Amino acid sequence: MSNLLRPALVLLVALTAVTGLAYPLAVTGLAGIIFPAEAAGSLIQRDGRVVGSALIGQSFTDAGNFHGRPSATTAPDPADAAKTVPAPYNAANSMGSNLGPTSVALAERLRGDVERLKAENPGQPVPVDLVTTSGSGLDPDISPEAALFQVPRVARARNLPEDTVRGLVTAQVQGRTLGLLGEPRVNVLALNLALDDLSRR
Amino acid sequence: MTFNGWIQIALFCAVVLALVKPLGLYMTRVFTGERTLLSPLLAPIERGLYRAAGIDARHEQTWLGYGLAMLVFHGLGFLLLYAVLRLQDGLPLNPMGQAAVAPDLAFNTAASFVTNTNWQNYGGESTLSYLSQMLGLTHQNFLSAATGMAVAVALIRGFSRASARTVGSFWVDLTRCTLYVLLPLCAGLALFYVAQGIPQTLSPSVEATTLEGTKQTIALGPVASQVAIKMLGTNGGGFFNANAAHPFENPTALANFVQIVSIFALGAAFTNVFGRMVGDERQGWAILAAMGVLFLAGVAVTYGSEAAGSSVLNGLGLSGGNMEGKEIRFGIPASALFAVVTTAASCGAVNAMHDSFTALGGLIPMLNMQLGEIIVGGVGAGLYGMLVFVVVAIFVAGLMVGRTPEYLGKKIEAREVKMAMLAILCLPLMMLGGTALATVLPAGLAGPANAGPHGFSEILYAFTSAAANNGSALGGLTGNTLFYNSLLAIGMLVGRFFVIVPALAIAGSLAAKKTLPASAGTLPTHGGLFVGLLVGVILIVGGLTFFPSLALGPIVEHFAGAAGQTFPAGG
Numbered sequence: 001m002s003n004l005l006r007p008a009l010v011l012l013v014a015l016t017a018v019t020g021l022a023y024p025l026a027v028t029g030l031a032g033i034i035f036p037a038e039a040a041g042s043l044i045q046r047d048g049r050v051v052g053s054a055l056i057g058q059s060f061t062d063a064g065n066f067h068g069r070p071s072a073t074t075a076p077d078p079a080d081a082a083k084t085v086p087a088p089y090n091a092a093n094s095m096g097s098n099l100g101p102t103s104v105a106l107a108e109r110l111r112g113d114v115e116r117l118k119a120e121n122p123g124q125p126v127p128v129d130l131v132t133t134s135g136s137g138l139d140p141d142i143s144p145e146a147a148l149f150q151v152p153r154v155a156r157a158r159n160l161p162e163d164t165v166r167g168l169v170t171a172q173v174q175g176r177t178l179g180l181l182g183e184p185r186v187n188v189l190a191l192n193l194a195l196d197d198l199s200r201r
Numbered sequence: 202m203t204f205n206g207w208i209q210i211a212l213f214c215a216v217v218l219a220l221v222k223p224l225g226l227y228m229t230r231v232f233t234g235e236r237t238l239l240s241p242l243l244a245p246i247e248r249g250l251y252r253a254a255g256i257d258a259r260h261e262q263t264w265l266g267y268g269l270a271m272l273v274f275h276g277l278g279f280l281l282l283y284a285v286l287r288l289q290d291g292l293p294l295n296p297m298g299q300a301a302v303a304p305d306l307a308f309n310t311a312a313s314f315v316t317n318t319n320w321q322n323y324g325g326e327s328t329l330s331y332l333s334q335m336l337g338l339t340h341q342n343f344l345s346a347a348t349g350m351a352v353a354v355a356l357i358r359g360f361s362r363a364s365a366r367t368v369g370s371f372w373v374d375l376t377r378c379t380l381y382v383l384l385p386l387c388a389g390l391a392l393f394y395v396a397q398g399i400p401q402t403l404s405p406s407v408e409a410t411t412l413e414g415t416k417q418t419i420a421l422g423p424v425a426s427q428v429a430i431k432m433l434g435t436n437g438g439g440f441f442n443a444n445a446a447h448p449f450e451n452p453t454a455l456a457n458f459v460q461i462v463s464i465f466a467l468g469a470a471f472t473n474v475f476g477r478m479v480g481d482e483r484q485g486w487a488i489l490a491a492m493g494v495l496f497l498a499g500v501a502v503t504y505g506s507e508a509a510g511s512s513v514l515n516g517l518g519l520s521g522g523n524m525e526g527k528e529i530r531f532g533i534p535a536s537a538l539f540a541v542v543t544t545a546a547s548c549g550a551v552n553a554m555h556d557s558f559t560a561l562g563g564l565i566p567m568l569n570m571q572l573g574e575i576i577v578g579g580v581g582a583g584l585y586g587m588l589v590f591v592v593v594a595i596f597v598a599g600l601m602v603g604r605t606p607e608y609l610g611k612k613i614e615a616r617e618v619k620m621a622m623l624a625i626l627c628l629p630l631m632m633l634g635g636t637a638l639a640t641v642l643p644a645g646l647a648g649p650a651n652a653g654p655h656g657f658s659e660i661l662y663a664f665t666s667a668a669a670n671n672g673s674a675l676g677g678l679t680g681n682t683l684f685y686n687s688l689l690a691i692g693m694l695v696g697r698f699f700v701i702v703p704a705l706a707i708a709g710s711l712a713a714k715k716t717l718p719a720s721a722g723t724l725p726t727h728g729g730l731f732v733g734l735l736v737g738v739i740l741i742v743g744g745l746t747f748f749p750s751l752a753l754g755p756i757v758e759h760f761a762g763a764a765g766q767t768f769p770a771g772g
Contacts, residue, residue: 104767
């Protein structure tokens with residue numbers, strides 16, 4: 001047994017130092033030099049302050065902004081730390097709804113959201129991603145259909161012609177990677193920033 | 202299902218297959234001690250490590266010595282990880298001021314990372330300091346993966362050697378695997394991931410002011426370095442709570458593709474290592490073919506079911522499949538593919554929430570784990586798990602024709618079959634035994650978030666994932682309780698070491714045997730007949746063992762859902 005202890009201890013300590021310290025710290029150093037913006041979280045600044053990350057969705061509720069997908073993230077209840085309260089797009093506590101396909105809670109949430117969206121844009125089919133929560137609760141994207149669905153509301157709230165807003169959405173659509181991987185999508189934060197630029201002009 | 206979806210799946214299979222031979226050749230050279238491309242750089246480090254540890258690299262161990270060395274090493278690793286977690290509040294690199302991890306959660310997490318399970322009862326960004334993530338989790342990601350490969354190599358030596366006493370040196374296999382295989386690949390992958398947008402920083406969280414004027418705290422950290430090994434080593438423990446669904450762990454469709462390829466890359470290539478070391482590459486391809494048949498069947502069911510959506514969604518006129526718990530940048534096909542890959546291998550990372558999958562879409566991940574994660578499987582672990590099934594399949598074939606079964610010139614006798622059955626039976630014991638306990642005890646019934654059959658699935662999935670060392674979960678289950686932390690940790694330890702030790706025992710007894718020349722009566726083990734037999738044995742053993750429990754969970758839920766039934770929460 002004792003002839004096993006020395007190799008075990010030495011290898012554990014040495015390999016821990018290599019894989020647990022040297023490797024992550026070396027990658028941190030290199031990444032900071034080669035890809036400084038990405039390594040720091042792809043943060044977006046406007047007028048000198050951080051308005052978010054290009055990769056992390058944020059909560060939009062104003063009628064004049066495009067909305068992201070519903071988010072199931074929570075935060076500790078300020079009144080009772082043992083409980084949690086809904087806190088959409090809490091980027092310090094990622095999670096999904098974890099509601100199963102036969103859950104009453106899911107069925108009722110979906111029904112309510114579908115009715116609300118139908119009232120907002122009658123006659124159009126409701127895109128499925130606008131009523132389903134993402135896995136992380138931080139999905140930065142919506143489908144092109146979900147963005148186009150919101151065009152009438154946004155145009156009305158911003159007093160812009162619908163065609164202008166629709167043109168903006170179309171310009172923001174990112175296709176599949178290499179024409180093959182993933183799904184076409186629109187980054188909601190980028191779209192709303194572009195919309196702000198347009199309104200400001 | 203779409204044409205594009207199947208093209209993505211076909212491309213994935215093609216890339217994995219293309220990597221089998223080059224990676225297999227490289228790893229064979231590493232494990233047989235030959236010089237490699239990286240030797241000029243790494244050989245001095247390797248020699249320095251052996252000198253400091255007092256290891257004679259030429260001294261080999263018997264299967265028992267090999268197993269003991271592995272157990273002692275893991276015992277110490279367990280203590281180190283437990284200590285880091287318990288003491289993280291007083292240690293450096295804790296910019297967010299995380300408190301010490303509670304004893305039961307630290308026990309669970311230590312067991313989970315030492316066994317390559319990486320079950321997440323911890324919340325990542327909300328519980329762990331950067332030091333715990335790096336020194337605690339990242340290093341166990343490497344070492345548990347290296348151990349899986351070391352054990353697989355020892356078992357391969359059992360088949361390839363004749364009249365030998367030893368199966369290799371655990372210390373040498375562990376060191377060479379870490380230095381020559383895992384570290385260089387991870388360094389390259391980590392930098393690629395940063396380029397794709399995964400953060401790698403020691404700075405604390407960022408406070409942003411959103412466009413609508415609210416505050417958003419964005420958690421950051423040294424993420425890319427951990428994601429690289431978490432996938433390549435089939436560990437799967439996330440830096441963040443939402444794992445690879447989190448945009449910072451998996452920012453683009455391309456990063457996602459590389460991640461799923463890297464889950465399968467080493468495991469698939471290990472079949473080639475096996476073929477090369479036993480002197481007939483066709484033997485490795487036959488095993489990979491059996492894996493491939495089971496894999497493609499699983500992908501078809503899960504992708505089809507998720508694309509078809511659920512009766513609740515379809516009833517509301519929502520088309521486009523089941524997007525609850527999935528991310529837009531991946532969509533249905535890449536989410537379904539990820540779920541099947543991560544459970545076929547013992548990875549357990551998720552890029553979509555399995556709890557929100559359709560009943561049948563979620564059945565396949567569970568079945569993949571119940572079969573013992575032998576479809577490619579965990580790095581190394583998949584191959585030794587599959588070889589255990591090969592022993593049983595050969596035994597069954599021998600019974601059918603009434604002659605002593607043999608595989609690769611080795612007689613398969615009572616001792617090997619007994620050990621194989623021990624390894625196979627410990628999994629259902631922990632999976633079904635744990636589930637049975639949890640469904641009768643109040644502490645267990647307090648766990649599920651969903652009611653009805655889906656609640657049962659949440660419990661079954663948890664014990665299945667723990668014993669199979671997968672680590673993915675139906676996340677609705679509240680697992681961070683004394684009951685689940687303890688019971689799941691026991692499941693993980695048994696599921697890991699009660700498979701490894703019998704596998705090493707088989708290695709020892711095979712190595713000692715003579716190699717017989719093939720005769721006219723030998724069953725060829727590189728053709729379609731053998732592949733079919735192997736797949737059949739796996740399905741019969743797995744199906745007979747687990748069908749009743751699956752019937753109570755996902756199968757009932759599928760029919761109830763199709764009939765329009767829903768279940769209120771907390772029932």
